[in-house]
Amino acid sequence: MPLPKKEKPRLAVSARELVAFNIRRLRTQRGWQQELLSYEAGLHRTMVGHLEHSRRNVTVDTLEAIAGALQVELHELLLPIEQQ
Amino acid sequence: MPLPKKEKPRLAVSARELVAFNIRRLRTQRGWQQELLSYEAGLHRTMVGHLEHSRRNVTVDTLEAIAGALQVELHELLLPIEQQ
Numbered sequence: 001m002p003l004p005k006k007e008k009p010r011l012a013v014s015a016r017e018l019v020a021f022n023i024r025r026l027r028t029q030r031g032w033q034q035e036l037l038s039y040e041a042g043l044h045r046t047m048v049g050h051l052e053h054s055r056r057n058v059t060v061d062t063l064e065a066i067a068g069a070l071q072v073e074l075h076e077l078l079l080p081i082e083q084q
Numbered sequence: 085m086p087l088p089k090k091e092k093p094r095l096a097v098s099a100r101e102l103v104a105f106n107i108r109r110l111r112t113q114r115g116w117q118q119e120l121l122s123y124e125a126g127l128h129r130t131m132v133g134h135l136e137h138s139r140r141n142v143t144v145d146t147l148e149a150i151a152g153a154l155q156v157e158l159h160e161l162l163l164p165i166e167q168q
Contacts, residue, residue, distance in 0.1 A: 016144055019144055053113050059143050063162075
């Protein structure tokens with residue numbers, strides 16, 4: 001008999017909210033507009049805007065492109081809010 | 085005239101390889117099998133195996149479920165290899 005399916009564990013602050021918070025933090029530190037970061041990361045013009053409003057279940061390939069454009073380590077896009 | 089599309093910046097070690105390395109590291113530290121972690125994270129039985137072989141462009145929702153199951157901070161799944 002297969003095991004009953006388990007609910008996905010959720011974090012207090014969702015992963016999407018952490019991504020939104022960290023991208024906005026790192027982008028504004030550089031004085032960049034959302035469109036410029038989208039362009040530098042090779043993404044659609046509106047993608048960064050969507051990410052900063054937690055509207056996308058973003059993939060690691062996209063996170064990699066954003067980290068590369070911001071020239072930060074990948075994990076910095078997922079740091080807990082208090083660890084800034 | 086629209087700006088020419090930019091190539092997506094790539095990291096030396098790809099994001100998928102970092103995810104693979106960190107999931108395997110954290111899972112084996114707990115002595116868990118891949119199927120157990122998949123189950124605890126509410127994922128398909130083979131998902132962790134795929135992730136540990138960099139075969140998936142994993143999303144943050146899935147990373148959140150895995151971090152929750154392993155009871156680690158989200159960014160620990162993306163730490164650079166030398167920062168262990």
